Amino acid sequence: MIFRIFRKELLDTLRDRRTLVRMIVIPILIFPIITNISAYFAKSEKVNASEKVIAIGVVEATPRQLSAQLNSLPKGFHIGKLNTFPDSLSLKKAVQKGKVDLGLFAQILPDTSIQQERFTWFVDGTKEGLEERATAITQFFQLQHETQRLQQLGIRPEEIHPLQATYINCASQQKMMGQVIGGILPYIFIAFGFIGCMYPAIDLFTGEKERGTLETLLCAPIARWKILTGKMAVIVFSGLAAASFALIGIYISSEFLGLSLDKNITAEVMKVLEPQFLIYSLLLLLPLVVFFAGIMVPIAVSAKSFKEAQSMIGPLNMLVVLPAMVGFFPGFELNALTAMIPVVNVVLATKALLSGTLAWIYLVEALGVMLLLAALSVLFSYRQYGKESNLIN
Amino acid sequence: MIQVSHVSKSFELTRQQRKEFQTNERFRTAVSEVSFQCQPGRVFSLLGPNGAGKTTLLRMIATLLVPSEGHIEINGLNSLQDAQLIRQKLGFLTGSTGLYARLTPIELIDYFADLYGVAHPLREQRKKELFELLNMHDFLNQRIGKLSTGQKQKVSICRTMIHDPDILIFDEPTSGLDVITAENIIQLIRDCKQRGKTILFSSHIMSEVDLLCDDLAIIHKGRIKHIGTMSDFRSHMQANTLTEEFIRIVQSNETPNA
Numbered sequence: 187m188i189f190r191i192f193r194k195e196l197l198d199t200l201r202d203r204r205t206l207v208r209m210i211v212i213p214i215l216i217f218p219i220i221t222n223i224s225a226y227f228a229k230s231e232k233v234n235a236s237e238k239v240i241a242i243g244v245v246e247a248t249p250r251q252l253s254a255q256l257n258s259l260p261k262g263f264h265i266g267k268l269n270t271f272p273d274s275l276s277l278k279k280a281v282q283k284g285k286v287d288l289g290l291f292a293q294i295l296p297d298t299s300i301q302q303e304r305f306t307w308f309v310d311g312t313k314e315g316l317e318e319r320a321t322a323i324t325q326f327f328q329l330q331h332e333t334q335r336l337q338q339l340g341i342r343p344e345e346i347h348p349l350q351a352t353y354i355n356c357a358s359q360q361k362m363m364g365q366v367i368g369g370i371l372p373y374i375f376i377a378f379g380f381i382g383c384m385y386p387a388i389d390l391f392t393g394e395k396e397r398g399t400l401e402t403l404l405c406a407p408i409a410r411w412k413i414l415t416g417k418m419a420v421i422v423f424s425g426l427a428a429a430s431f432a433l434i435g436i437y438i439s440s441e442f443l444g445l446s447l448d449k450n451i452t453a454e455v456m457k458v459l460e461p462q463f464l465i466y467s468l469l470l471l472l473p474l475v476v477f478f479a480g481i482m483v484p485i486a487v488s489a490k491s492f493k494e495a496q497s498m499i500g501p502l503n504m505l506v507v508l509p510a511m512v513g514f515f516p517g518f519e520l521n522a523l524t525a526m527i528p529v530v531n532v533v534l535a536t537k538a539l540l541s542g543t544l545a546w547i548y549l550v551e552a553l554g555v556m557l558l559l560a561a562l563s564v565l566f567s568y569r570q571y572g573k574e575s576n577l578i579n
Numbered sequence: 580m581i582q583v584s585h586v587s588k589s590f591e592l593t594r595q596q597r598k599e600f601q602t603n604e605r606f607r608t609a610v611s612e613v614s615f616q617c618q619p620g621r622v623f624s625l626l627g628p629n630g631a632g633k634t635t636l637l638r639m640i641a642t643l644l645v646p647s648e649g650h651i652e653i654n655g656l657n658s659l660q661d662a663q664l665i666r667q668k669l670g671f672l673t674g675s676t677g678l679y680a681r682l683t684p685i686e687l688i689d690y691f692a693d694l695y696g697v698a699h700p701l702r703e704q705r706k707k708e709l710f711e712l713l714n715m716h717d718f719l720n721q722r723i724g725k726l727s728t729g730q731k732q733k734v735s736i737c738r739t740m741i742h743d744p745d746i747l748i749f750d751e752p753t754s755g756l757d758v759i760t761a762e763n764i765i766q767l768i769r770d771c772k773q774r775g776k777t778i779l780f781s782s783h784i785m786s787e788v789d790l791l792c793d794d795l796a797i798i799h800k801g802r803i804k805h806i807g808t809m810s811d812f813r814s815h816m817q818a819n820t821l822t823e824e825f826i827r828i829v830q831s832n833e834t835p836n837a
Contacts, residue, residue: 398677406694
């Protein structure tokens with residue numbers, strides 16, 4: 187009988203355009219495309235900034251030798267026109283007004299025995315990549331002067347560098363990518379899992395009360411817990427479907443729309459679609475989505491109207507989304523403490539799973555906590571659903 | 580048979596409701612010390628103005644609400660202990676009953692047939708009979724949301740009767756319907772009576788009551804003001820019309836006659 191109720195409620199839910207939009211269209215299309223497009227433009231901006239021909243301003247008093255050196259920089263530096271300014275103040279203003287991209291004020295330091303120069307760069311910090319260009323020019327000159335001076339002293343450059351260091355990254359490709367994608371994927375899972383649950387919860391409980399269909403259903407010779415279970419199963423299904431569609435959406439947009447920045451990310455998303463990972467993430471996500479349903483149902487049951495239910499459940503979104511962002515920050519790991527915090531434990535466990543650093547004891551602890559919370563929330567839903575005052579307006 | 584004995588129902592008022600009703604009372608009594616009996620093959624009418632407590636009383640009989648005091652028996656079954664068995668034998672139709680707008684009538688009827696555990700061969704036969712009787716063939720595969728009010732009420736009736744219940748409760752079933760659809764419903768209630776069903780009918784339309792009922796009870800502010808047979812009611816009338824007599828009883832301070 188529970189399955190019969192589930193079947194009917196699912197059919198009813200799937201025929202509702204608003205639910206379909208929230209469950210399938212939004213997760214599949216809008217979010218991944220927006221993310222990818224913004225990432226694409228961010229990348230284009232960075233590429234443009236490094237290849238753009240820039241105008242450099244210098245103070246007139248700067249030794250002519252430096253202006254000549256700037257003009258003779260290799261083509262890869264994309265240096266355009268050189269403008270001269272009477273003093274550093276006017277140079278700074280020119281940078282502020284965007285007349286030149288970079289301003290260089292060079293001074294020869296008073297200790298003549300060393301012949302040291304100081305470069306002061308004027309940069310507009312809001313413009314992408316200009317500071318890096320200034321640093322590159324400085325480093326180029328630095329190397330040029332060093333080499334010349336060493337030659338004058340008859341020293342080979344290797345002689346003043348007795349120590350050579352090489353850094354080898356021991357983290358596996360999986361761990362590295364897990365750090366990157368491990369924050370995003372559980373966030374998407376959780377955010378869409380919540381959104382996916384929200385509308386059916388309101389529709390199947392508050393909506394039914396508002397439309398006057400609840401009375402007929404309660405008149406049927408079915409135990410109320412069976413009705414509740416059938417309806418909650420649809421909410422959970424919808425939450426899991428929305429989370430899965432979001433994942434599929436990311437894969438489609440990165441693989442077929444060519445918007446992905448990094449093929450490794452696509453490969454990592456592909457790995458998520460492997461049966462083993464799917465089973466583990468389902469194991470983590472299922473109690474979480476049941477928990478979501480378990481907190482939404484009592485609210486939906488007690489609300490007098492659809493609007494009231496929406497205004498009560500909507501703000502809960504923030505309570506879920508904020509802890510779900512923990513995966514974006516470095517330094518947070520699944521441990522005995524974090525495994526006890528709902529939402530946070532699922533995010534960190536998924537991240538650790540993707541990185542291949544999962545400690546099974548904490549996974550068991552996180553699962554135990556989520557199962558307990560899911561059970562308590564379902565029990566609370568059952569109590570609220572049985573209340574006369576909540577059932578009949 | 581429906582046996583209602585000394586039934587009362589009080590609701591706890593929320594803070595919001597106490598503000599609305601401008602009262603400090605924690606509870607409000609909707610039904611107080613109500614007793615009556617409905618016999619098979621007879622139509623018992625529950626009459627009363629809006630807010631009299633009719634719907635609360637019918638919901639208690641339909642096992643949707645639990646009485647605060649007293650007890651209700653249906654075909655010898657107690658409404659508290661045997662609620663599920665009672666629901667199996669009961670059909671409840673109200674004028675304000677909603678339907679699942681995104682389903683078709685046929686999907687809805689099949690769903691309720693499943694919930695009531697109606698076996699397949701019997702179900703097909705019942706569907707055929709009811710679709711014929713209510714002339715529903717033209718709109719069986721359309722979404723309910725797109726049907727007219729009359730068509731929706733026919734679907735509601737079909738839903739109420741798919742399991743062929745022994746007890747039928749009609750709470751203002753003709754409210755908001757056109758004359759033809761209302762007449763169809765009156766005819767259907769008459770058919771059920773002839774088939775020996777126990778029928779409890781609530782209304783505030785005296786002409787319908789006059790047409791259908793064998794017994795009646797007038798309820799006002801949760802208390803029975805009059806109870807007896809329809810023929811006794813007619814013969815002891817002090818006013819000129821049934822409606823005037825109904826108003827006279829409701830407004831009087833008389834104690835119940837039975």
